[in-house]
Amino acid sequence: MEVYLGIDVGSVSTNLVIIDEEGKIGQALYLRTQGRPIDAVQQGLRQIRAINPGFSIKGVGTTGSARHLTGVVVGADSVKNEITAHAVAAMHIIPDVQTVLEIGGQDSKIIIIRDGIVTDFAMNTVCAAGTGSFLDQQAARLSIPIENFGDIALNATAPVRIAGRCAVFAESDMIHKQQTGHPISDILKGLCQALVRNYLSNVGKGKQIKGPVLFQGGVAANKGMKQAFEEALGCEVVIPPHYSVMGAVGAALLAKEEMQTKRKTAFRGFDVADFVCTPRSFECSGCSNLCEIIELKLNGTVAACWGDRCGKWSNKTTTAAS
Helix, strand or coil: CEEEEEEEECCCEEEEEEECCCCCEEEEEEEECCCCHHHHHHHHHHHHHHHCCCCEEEEEEEECCCHHHHHHHHCCCEECCHHHHHHHHHHHHCCCCCEEEEECCCCEEEEEEECCEEEEEEEECCCCCCCHHHHHHHHHHCCCCHHHHHHHHHCCCCCCCCCCCCHHHHHHHHHHHHHCCCCHHHHHHHHHHHHHHHHHHHCCCCCCCCCCEEEECHHHHCHHHHHHHHHHHCCCEECCCCHHHHHHHHHHHHHHHHCCCCCCCCCCCHHHHHCCEEEEEEECCCCCCCCEEEEEEECCEEEEEECCCCCCCHHHHHHHHC
16 A cells, blocks of 8 residues: 655654545554654654555655654655644645644644635744643643543633733642632633633734634644634634644645655655664864764664754765765
């Protein structure tokens, strides 16, 4: 079976998706990165190989914060940023989508699409307030399974107002509301509303949000956040079936598009799951820039270097690879 592989490696999760020629999703994996992106990618490749060893990979795309590293390890045909990948995936699900809300583990973003073209976007990477890691932290502090967070918030009868602009202030405000006797459901619903207010006033500031609106990323699983967005925007917010791996879906679709002009994929094969990958960094003393060079070895052979301004190291490995 000839398929395309998309890999999205972020700070919290590593996602792998297999799509066929029609763009239909065959396999989707959601794994925890846990600070080891290469190990997470190799684990995902092993799982896909075990599920269906007969897959023939026609193209591979990578995205996410570790897209370049992952691209070198697996042999990617397409390496694109998260904005492009999420926009492509959203338009694949809803062709006339105009706004994409994406909230992941460590950052959040908004993408404005008009007539199938990304016209504007914004990202929040300054504060953790409103991201998945903050919600995880608060759920753990309250001894509530994160899977039940949204359902509990939906039971609120009189949501309290939480200061959600800063993660530290939001947590202290929640504690204050607990100590004054407010029910947990009202506090959680108030937190969802606060995070949505923060998102719209920070990430969505100055953006014209029009429907259809797509909500993706891991936080889309939180029903309380979905309801809070719908209340704030006054329109329906659609959550796609594979909301948590949409970046990987987009990467796979971009790889499929890339392979229309290429004869052979650069994919190293599923054996890369068993490679010994050794990254290291060193300081180049060739000039006064003192660039920090990242070197990646696969099974003892240098596969790539990056981080130099002049190309002394990166050009050498690129030439050797070609």
